[in-house]
Amino acid sequence: MNLDVVLAAAREQRLYPALILYGANLDVRQNSAIELARTMLCERSPDLRPCGDQDPCRHCERIGWPTEHFHPDFHVLERDLRTATSTGATKNFLSNAYSAPFEARGQVFVIAEAESLSGGAADSLLKLLEEPPQQSPRYFMLLAASRLDLLTTLRSRSLSVYLGPNDALDEAEISQVAEAFGQAIEGFVSDSAAIHLLTAADALAQTKGWKDPRNRKPWAIAAAAIAHYLEGAELDVSTRRALLATAEALLDAPRMRVRGITHNRILEGLLARHLTQPIA
Ligand SMILES: [Zn+2]
Known part of the structure:
Protein backbone atom coordinates (compact mmCIF):
# COMPACT_ATOMS: atom_id res chain seq x y z
CA MET A 1 0.00 0.00 0.00
CA ASN A 2 1.47 3.39 -0.90
CA LEU A 3 0.58 6.94 0.06
CA ASP A 4 -1.18 7.85 -3.22
CA VAL A 5 -3.61 4.96 -2.88
CA VAL A 6 -4.32 5.91 0.72
CA LEU A 7 -4.80 9.60 -0.16
CA ALA A 8 -7.32 8.60 -2.83
CA ALA A 9 -9.23 6.50 -0.30
CA ALA A 10 -9.11 9.38 2.21
CA ARG A 11 -10.62 11.76 -0.38
CA GLU A 12 -13.52 9.36 -0.80
CA GLN A 13 -13.80 8.92 2.96
CA ARG A 14 -13.48 5.19 2.71
CA LEU A 15 -10.29 4.82 4.68
CA TYR A 16 -9.42 2.13 7.19
CA PRO A 17 -9.43 3.66 10.72
CA ALA A 18 -5.89 2.60 11.70
CA LEU A 19 -2.85 3.22 9.53
CA ILE A 20 0.83 2.53 10.05
CA LEU A 21 3.00 5.02 8.14
CA TYR A 22 6.52 3.59 8.03
CA GLY A 23 9.87 3.96 6.28
CA ALA A 24 11.57 7.05 4.81
CA ASN A 25 12.67 9.55 7.48
CA LEU A 26 11.06 11.49 10.30
CA ASP A 27 10.19 14.53 8.14
CA VAL A 28 8.56 12.43 5.44
CA ARG A 29 6.52 10.51 8.03
CA GLN A 30 5.31 13.72 9.70
CA ASN A 31 4.49 15.45 6.42
CA SER A 32 2.61 12.41 5.14
CA ALA A 33 0.56 12.29 8.35
CA ILE A 34 -0.32 15.97 7.98
CA GLU A 35 -1.28 15.61 4.32
CA LEU A 36 -3.50 12.64 5.14
CA ALA A 37 -5.10 14.39 8.12
CA ARG A 38 -5.89 17.43 5.96
CA THR A 39 -7.37 15.15 3.29
CA MET A 40 -9.52 13.41 5.90
CA LEU A 41 -10.90 16.63 7.40
CA CYS A 42 -10.80 19.10 4.47
CA GLU A 43 -14.18 20.64 3.66
CA ARG A 44 -13.69 21.19 -0.08
CA SER A 45 -15.14 18.75 -2.60
CA PRO A 46 -13.44 15.32 -2.55
CA ASP A 47 -11.29 15.79 -5.68
CA LEU A 48 -9.80 19.02 -4.23
CA ARG A 49 -8.74 17.51 -0.90
CA PRO A 50 -6.45 18.61 0.69
CA CYS A 51 -7.06 22.13 -0.55
CA GLY A 52 -3.41 23.27 -0.24
CA ASP A 53 -1.47 26.26 1.01
CA GLN A 54 -3.10 28.85 -1.26
CA ASP A 55 -6.45 29.83 0.20
CA PRO A 56 -6.81 26.77 2.45
CA CYS A 57 -10.08 25.87 4.17
CA ARG A 58 -10.43 26.48 7.92
CA HIS A 59 -9.32 22.91 8.68
CA CYS A 60 -6.34 22.54 6.33
CA GLU A 61 -5.06 25.91 7.48
CA ARG A 62 -4.69 24.81 11.08
CA ILE A 63 -3.66 21.16 10.72
CA GLY A 64 0.09 20.90 11.17
CA TRP A 65 2.73 19.62 13.56
CA PRO A 66 2.04 20.86 17.13
CA THR A 67 3.62 23.89 18.74
CA GLU A 68 3.22 25.86 15.51
CA HIS A 69 -0.31 24.72 14.68
CA PHE A 70 -3.50 23.89 16.50
CA HIS A 71 -6.69 22.24 15.36
CA PRO A 72 -9.02 20.84 18.08
CA ASP A 73 -9.74 17.65 16.11
CA PHE A 74 -6.14 16.86 15.15
CA HIS A 75 -4.09 15.31 17.96
CA VAL A 76 -0.42 14.32 18.05
CA LEU A 77 1.24 12.21 20.75
CA GLU A 78 5.00 12.68 20.83
CA ARG A 79 7.38 10.65 22.94
CA ASP A 80 8.73 12.46 25.97
CA LEU A 81 12.18 11.88 27.46
CA ARG A 82 11.35 8.39 28.64
CA THR A 83 12.23 5.31 26.62
CA ALA A 84 8.63 4.27 26.11
CA THR A 85 5.40 6.09 25.33
CA SER A 86 3.67 5.30 28.62
CA THR A 87 0.21 3.87 29.20
CA GLY A 88 -0.84 6.96 31.17
CA ALA A 89 0.17 9.46 28.50
CA THR A 90 -1.48 7.35 25.79
CA LYS A 91 -4.74 6.92 27.69
CA ASN A 92 -4.88 10.62 28.35
CA PHE A 93 -4.24 11.32 24.67
CA LEU A 94 -6.89 8.84 23.50
CA SER A 95 -9.50 10.17 25.94
CA ASN A 96 -10.21 12.84 23.30
CA ALA A 97 -11.69 10.10 21.12
CA TYR A 98 -14.52 9.55 23.61
CA SER A 99 -16.09 12.92 22.89
CA ALA A 100 -17.55 14.28 19.65
CA PRO A 101 -15.37 16.27 17.21
CA PHE A 102 -15.34 20.03 17.87
CA GLU A 103 -15.49 21.38 14.33
CA ALA A 104 -14.55 18.82 11.70
CA ARG A 105 -16.49 15.79 10.50
CA GLY A 106 -14.11 13.47 12.33
CA GLN A 107 -10.96 13.33 14.42
CA VAL A 108 -7.38 12.36 13.59
CA PHE A 109 -4.88 10.95 16.11
CA VAL A 110 -1.19 10.64 15.31
CA ILE A 111 1.28 8.67 17.44
CA ALA A 112 4.65 10.04 16.39
CA GLU A 113 6.98 7.23 17.52
CA ALA A 114 4.70 4.23 17.66
CA GLU A 115 7.57 1.78 18.12
CA SER A 116 7.91 3.16 21.65
CA LEU A 117 4.31 2.37 22.71
CA SER A 118 4.29 0.21 25.85
CA GLY A 119 2.12 -2.95 25.88
CA GLY A 120 -0.50 -1.25 28.05
CA ALA A 121 -0.55 1.80 25.79
CA ALA A 122 -1.10 -0.40 22.74
CA ASP A 123 -3.94 -2.18 24.54
CA SER A 124 -5.83 1.07 25.14
CA LEU A 125 -5.50 1.89 21.45
CA LEU A 126 -6.67 -1.58 20.38
CA LYS A 127 -9.68 -1.34 22.69
CA LEU A 128 -10.63 1.92 21.02
CA LEU A 129 -10.32 0.37 17.56
CA GLU A 130 -12.45 -2.62 18.53
CA GLU A 131 -15.17 -0.67 20.30
CA PRO A 132 -15.37 2.79 18.69
CA PRO A 133 -17.22 5.02 21.16
CA GLN A 134 -18.65 7.51 18.64
CA GLN A 135 -20.44 7.60 15.32
CA SER A 136 -18.22 10.15 13.64
CA PRO A 137 -15.06 8.84 11.96
CA ARG A 138 -11.84 8.49 13.89
CA TYR A 139 -8.53 7.87 12.24
CA PHE A 140 -5.39 6.70 13.97
CA MET A 141 -1.96 6.99 12.39
CA LEU A 142 1.04 5.20 13.83
CA LEU A 143 4.40 6.53 12.63
CA ALA A 144 7.50 4.32 12.77
CA ALA A 145 10.81 3.84 10.96
CA SER A 146 10.05 0.14 10.51
CA ARG A 147 6.70 -1.62 10.87
CA LEU A 148 8.52 -4.62 12.34
CA ASP A 149 9.27 -2.52 15.43
CA LEU A 150 5.55 -2.35 16.23
CA LEU A 151 3.71 -4.86 18.38
CA THR A 152 2.11 -7.67 16.33
CA THR A 153 -1.35 -6.88 17.68
CA LEU A 154 -1.09 -3.34 16.30
CA ARG A 155 0.24 -4.54 12.93
CA SER A 156 -2.56 -7.03 12.48
CA ARG A 157 -5.26 -4.40 13.02
CA SER A 158 -3.77 -1.57 10.93
CA LEU A 159 -3.25 -0.93 7.26
CA SER A 160 0.47 -0.50 6.57
CA VAL A 161 1.58 2.31 4.27
CA TYR A 162 5.16 2.19 3.06
CA LEU A 163 6.68 5.65 2.48
CA GLY A 164 9.97 4.57 0.88
CA PRO A 165 13.32 3.18 1.98
CA ASN A 166 14.56 4.24 5.39
CA ASP A 167 17.36 6.62 4.48
CA ALA A 168 18.26 7.37 8.07
CA LEU A 169 20.45 4.35 8.70
CA ASP A 170 22.90 2.45 6.55
ZN1 LIG B 1 -9.04 22.00 3.08
Whole structure:
Protein backbone atom coordinates (compact mmCIF):
# COMPACT_ATOMS: atom_id res chain seq x y z
CA MET A 1 0.00 0.00 0.00
CA ASN A 2 1.47 3.39 -0.90
CA LEU A 3 0.58 6.94 0.06
CA ASP A 4 -1.18 7.85 -3.22
CA VAL A 5 -3.61 4.96 -2.88
CA VAL A 6 -4.32 5.91 0.72
CA LEU A 7 -4.80 9.60 -0.16
CA ALA A 8 -7.32 8.60 -2.83
CA ALA A 9 -9.23 6.50 -0.30
CA ALA A 10 -9.11 9.38 2.21
CA ARG A 11 -10.62 11.76 -0.38
CA GLU A 12 -13.52 9.36 -0.80
CA GLN A 13 -13.80 8.92 2.96
CA ARG A 14 -13.48 5.19 2.71
CA LEU A 15 -10.29 4.82 4.68
CA TYR A 16 -9.42 2.13 7.19
CA PRO A 17 -9.43 3.66 10.72
CA ALA A 18 -5.89 2.60 11.70
CA LEU A 19 -2.85 3.22 9.53
CA ILE A 20 0.83 2.53 10.05
CA LEU A 21 3.00 5.02 8.14
CA TYR A 22 6.52 3.59 8.03
CA GLY A 23 9.87 3.96 6.28
CA ALA A 24 11.57 7.05 4.81
CA ASN A 25 12.67 9.55 7.48
CA LEU A 26 11.06 11.49 10.30
CA ASP A 27 10.19 14.53 8.14
CA VAL A 28 8.56 12.43 5.44
CA ARG A 29 6.52 10.51 8.03
CA GLN A 30 5.31 13.72 9.70
CA ASN A 31 4.49 15.45 6.42
CA SER A 32 2.61 12.41 5.14
CA ALA A 33 0.56 12.29 8.35
CA ILE A 34 -0.32 15.97 7.98
CA GLU A 35 -1.28 15.61 4.32
CA LEU A 36 -3.50 12.64 5.14
CA ALA A 37 -5.10 14.39 8.12
CA ARG A 38 -5.89 17.43 5.96
CA THR A 39 -7.37 15.15 3.29
CA MET A 40 -9.52 13.41 5.90
CA LEU A 41 -10.90 16.63 7.40
CA CYS A 42 -10.80 19.10 4.47
CA GLU A 43 -14.18 20.64 3.66
CA ARG A 44 -13.69 21.19 -0.08
CA SER A 45 -15.14 18.75 -2.60
CA PRO A 46 -13.44 15.32 -2.55
CA ASP A 47 -11.29 15.79 -5.68
CA LEU A 48 -9.80 19.02 -4.23
CA ARG A 49 -8.74 17.51 -0.90
CA PRO A 50 -6.45 18.61 0.69
CA CYS A 51 -7.06 22.13 -0.55
CA GLY A 52 -3.41 23.27 -0.24
CA ASP A 53 -1.47 26.26 1.01
CA GLN A 54 -3.10 28.85 -1.26
CA ASP A 55 -6.45 29.83 0.20
CA PRO A 56 -6.81 26.77 2.45
CA CYS A 57 -10.08 25.87 4.17
CA ARG A 58 -10.43 26.48 7.92
CA HIS A 59 -9.32 22.91 8.68
CA CYS A 60 -6.34 22.54 6.33
CA GLU A 61 -5.06 25.91 7.48
CA ARG A 62 -4.69 24.81 11.08
CA ILE A 63 -3.66 21.16 10.72
CA GLY A 64 0.09 20.90 11.17
CA TRP A 65 2.73 19.62 13.56
CA PRO A 66 2.04 20.86 17.13
CA THR A 67 3.62 23.89 18.74
CA GLU A 68 3.22 25.86 15.51
CA HIS A 69 -0.31 24.72 14.68
CA PHE A 70 -3.50 23.89 16.50
CA HIS A 71 -6.69 22.24 15.36
CA PRO A 72 -9.02 20.84 18.08
CA ASP A 73 -9.74 17.65 16.11
CA PHE A 74 -6.14 16.86 15.15
CA HIS A 75 -4.09 15.31 17.96
CA VAL A 76 -0.42 14.32 18.05
CA LEU A 77 1.24 12.21 20.75
CA GLU A 78 5.00 12.68 20.83
CA ARG A 79 7.38 10.65 22.94
CA ASP A 80 8.73 12.46 25.97
CA LEU A 81 12.18 11.88 27.46
CA ARG A 82 11.35 8.39 28.64
CA THR A 83 12.23 5.31 26.62
CA ALA A 84 8.63 4.27 26.11
CA THR A 85 5.40 6.09 25.33
CA SER A 86 3.67 5.30 28.62
CA THR A 87 0.21 3.87 29.20
CA GLY A 88 -0.84 6.96 31.17
CA ALA A 89 0.17 9.46 28.50
CA THR A 90 -1.48 7.35 25.79
CA LYS A 91 -4.74 6.92 27.69
CA ASN A 92 -4.88 10.62 28.35
CA PHE A 93 -4.24 11.32 24.67
CA LEU A 94 -6.89 8.84 23.50
CA SER A 95 -9.50 10.17 25.94
CA ASN A 96 -10.21 12.84 23.30
CA ALA A 97 -11.69 10.10 21.12
CA TYR A 98 -14.52 9.55 23.61
CA SER A 99 -16.09 12.92 22.89
CA ALA A 100 -17.55 14.28 19.65
CA PRO A 101 -15.37 16.27 17.21
CA PHE A 102 -15.34 20.03 17.87
CA GLU A 103 -15.49 21.38 14.33
CA ALA A 104 -14.55 18.82 11.70
CA ARG A 105 -16.49 15.79 10.50
CA GLY A 106 -14.11 13.47 12.33
CA GLN A 107 -10.96 13.33 14.42
CA VAL A 108 -7.38 12.36 13.59
CA PHE A 109 -4.88 10.95 16.11
CA VAL A 110 -1.19 10.64 15.31
CA ILE A 111 1.28 8.67 17.44
CA ALA A 112 4.65 10.04 16.39
CA GLU A 113 6.98 7.23 17.52
CA ALA A 114 4.70 4.23 17.66
CA GLU A 115 7.57 1.78 18.12
CA SER A 116 7.91 3.16 21.65
CA LEU A 117 4.31 2.37 22.71
CA SER A 118 4.29 0.21 25.85
CA GLY A 119 2.12 -2.95 25.88
CA GLY A 120 -0.50 -1.25 28.05
CA ALA A 121 -0.55 1.80 25.79
CA ALA A 122 -1.10 -0.40 22.74
CA ASP A 123 -3.94 -2.18 24.54
CA SER A 124 -5.83 1.07 25.14
CA LEU A 125 -5.50 1.89 21.45
CA LEU A 126 -6.67 -1.58 20.38
CA LYS A 127 -9.68 -1.34 22.69
CA LEU A 128 -10.63 1.92 21.02
CA LEU A 129 -10.32 0.37 17.56
CA GLU A 130 -12.45 -2.62 18.53
CA GLU A 131 -15.17 -0.67 20.30
CA PRO A 132 -15.37 2.79 18.69
CA PRO A 133 -17.22 5.02 21.16
CA GLN A 134 -18.65 7.51 18.64
CA GLN A 135 -20.44 7.60 15.32
CA SER A 136 -18.22 10.15 13.64
CA PRO A 137 -15.06 8.84 11.96
CA ARG A 138 -11.84 8.49 13.89
CA TYR A 139 -8.53 7.87 12.24
CA PHE A 140 -5.39 6.70 13.97
CA MET A 141 -1.96 6.99 12.39
CA LEU A 142 1.04 5.20 13.83
CA LEU A 143 4.40 6.53 12.63
CA ALA A 144 7.50 4.32 12.77
CA ALA A 145 10.81 3.84 10.96
CA SER A 146 10.05 0.14 10.51
CA ARG A 147 6.70 -1.62 10.87
CA LEU A 148 8.52 -4.62 12.34
CA ASP A 149 9.27 -2.52 15.43
CA LEU A 150 5.55 -2.35 16.23
CA LEU A 151 3.71 -4.86 18.38
CA THR A 152 2.11 -7.67 16.33
CA THR A 153 -1.35 -6.88 17.68
CA LEU A 154 -1.09 -3.34 16.30
CA ARG A 155 0.24 -4.54 12.93
CA SER A 156 -2.56 -7.03 12.48
CA ARG A 157 -5.26 -4.40 13.02
CA SER A 158 -3.77 -1.57 10.93
CA LEU A 159 -3.25 -0.93 7.26
CA SER A 160 0.47 -0.50 6.57
CA VAL A 161 1.58 2.31 4.27
CA TYR A 162 5.16 2.19 3.06
CA LEU A 163 6.68 5.65 2.48
CA GLY A 164 9.97 4.57 0.88
CA PRO A 165 13.32 3.18 1.98
CA ASN A 166 14.56 4.24 5.39
CA ASP A 167 17.36 6.62 4.48
CA ALA A 168 18.26 7.37 8.07
CA LEU A 169 20.45 4.35 8.70
CA ASP A 170 22.90 2.45 6.55
CA GLU A 171 22.07 -1.27 6.48
CA ALA A 172 25.59 -2.32 5.45
CA GLU A 173 27.09 -0.43 8.37
CA ILE A 174 24.59 -1.99 10.76
CA SER A 175 25.38 -5.55 9.72
CA GLN A 176 29.11 -4.90 9.89
CA VAL A 177 28.80 -3.58 13.45
CA ALA A 178 26.41 -6.43 14.33
CA GLU A 179 28.92 -9.06 13.23
CA ALA A 180 31.81 -7.68 15.28
CA PHE A 181 29.52 -7.11 18.25
CA GLY A 182 28.13 -10.65 18.01
CA GLN A 183 31.59 -12.23 18.08
CA ALA A 184 32.44 -10.34 21.24
CA ILE A 185 29.16 -11.27 22.92
CA GLU A 186 29.63 -14.93 22.06
CA GLY A 187 33.07 -14.76 23.68
CA PHE A 188 31.48 -13.28 26.79
CA VAL A 189 28.75 -15.92 26.89
CA SER A 190 31.33 -18.72 26.74
CA ASP A 191 33.72 -17.57 29.49
CA SER A 192 32.16 -14.47 31.19
CA ALA A 193 35.46 -12.56 30.92
CA ALA A 194 34.93 -8.80 31.13
CA ILE A 195 37.43 -8.17 28.32
CA HIS A 196 34.79 -9.32 25.81
CA LEU A 197 32.48 -6.51 26.90
CA LEU A 198 35.21 -3.98 26.14
CA THR A 199 35.59 -5.57 22.69
CA ALA A 200 31.81 -5.43 22.24
CA ALA A 201 31.80 -1.73 23.19
CA ASP A 202 34.62 -1.13 20.67
CA ALA A 203 32.53 -2.85 18.00
CA LEU A 204 29.60 -0.51 18.68
CA ALA A 205 31.95 2.49 18.68
CA GLN A 206 33.34 1.79 15.20
CA THR A 207 30.66 3.88 13.42
CA LYS A 208 31.23 7.51 12.52
CA GLY A 209 29.54 10.61 13.87
CA TRP A 210 30.46 10.44 17.56
CA LYS A 211 32.23 13.82 17.55
CA ASP A 212 29.02 15.78 17.75
CA PRO A 213 27.55 15.01 21.20
CA ARG A 214 24.04 15.80 19.97
CA ASN A 215 24.14 13.46 16.99
CA ARG A 216 21.73 10.59 17.67
CA LYS A 217 22.65 8.61 14.57
CA PRO A 218 25.64 6.59 15.87
CA TRP A 219 23.53 5.56 18.88
CA ALA A 220 20.71 4.52 16.59
CA ILE A 221 23.14 2.46 14.48
CA ALA A 222 24.56 0.80 17.60
CA ALA A 223 21.04 -0.05 18.82
CA ALA A 224 20.03 -1.32 15.38
CA ALA A 225 23.19 -3.46 15.23
CA ILE A 226 22.30 -5.14 18.53
CA ALA A 227 18.76 -5.79 17.28
CA HIS A 228 20.16 -7.15 14.00
CA TYR A 229 22.50 -9.49 15.87
CA LEU A 230 19.65 -10.73 18.09
CA GLU A 231 17.58 -11.71 15.04
CA GLY A 232 19.92 -14.55 14.15
CA ALA A 233 21.60 -15.29 17.48
CA GLU A 234 20.97 -18.34 19.63
CA LEU A 235 21.09 -17.02 23.17
CA ASP A 236 19.51 -17.82 26.49
CA VAL A 237 16.54 -15.71 27.53
CA SER A 238 18.35 -13.62 30.13
CA THR A 239 21.21 -12.62 27.78
CA ARG A 240 18.69 -11.79 25.07
CA ARG A 241 16.72 -9.64 27.50
CA ALA A 242 19.88 -7.92 28.73
CA LEU A 243 20.90 -7.07 25.15
CA LEU A 244 17.44 -5.76 24.30
CA ALA A 245 17.56 -3.55 27.39
CA THR A 246 21.02 -2.34 26.32
CA ALA A 247 19.74 -1.47 22.84
CA GLU A 248 16.86 0.46 24.38
CA ALA A 249 19.20 2.32 26.74
CA LEU A 250 21.44 3.30 23.81
CA LEU A 251 18.62 5.32 22.28
CA ASP A 252 18.44 7.36 25.46
CA ALA A 253 22.21 7.68 25.86
CA PRO A 254 22.80 10.92 23.89
CA ARG A 255 21.55 12.77 26.96
CA MET A 256 24.44 11.38 29.05
CA ARG A 257 26.78 12.40 26.27
CA VAL A 258 25.60 15.98 26.59
CA ARG A 259 26.63 15.83 30.24
CA GLY A 260 30.22 15.33 29.11
CA ILE A 261 30.77 11.57 29.43
CA THR A 262 32.60 10.09 26.42
CA HIS A 263 30.76 7.70 24.14
CA ASN A 264 33.21 4.85 24.86
CA ARG A 265 32.61 5.13 28.59
CA ILE A 266 28.85 5.12 28.06
CA LEU A 267 28.96 2.08 25.75
CA GLU A 268 31.17 0.12 28.17
CA GLY A 269 29.08 1.19 31.14
CA LEU A 270 25.78 0.19 29.58
CA LEU A 271 27.05 -3.23 28.49
CA ALA A 272 28.59 -3.92 31.90
CA ARG A 273 25.49 -2.79 33.73
CA HIS A 274 23.09 -4.91 31.70
CA LEU A 275 25.21 -8.03 31.21
CA THR A 276 27.07 -8.50 34.47
CA GLN A 277 24.33 -7.83 37.01
CA PRO A 278 22.78 -10.94 38.56
CA ILE A 279 19.34 -11.60 37.09
CA ALA A 280 16.69 -10.67 39.62
ZN1 LIG B 1 -9.04 22.00 3.08
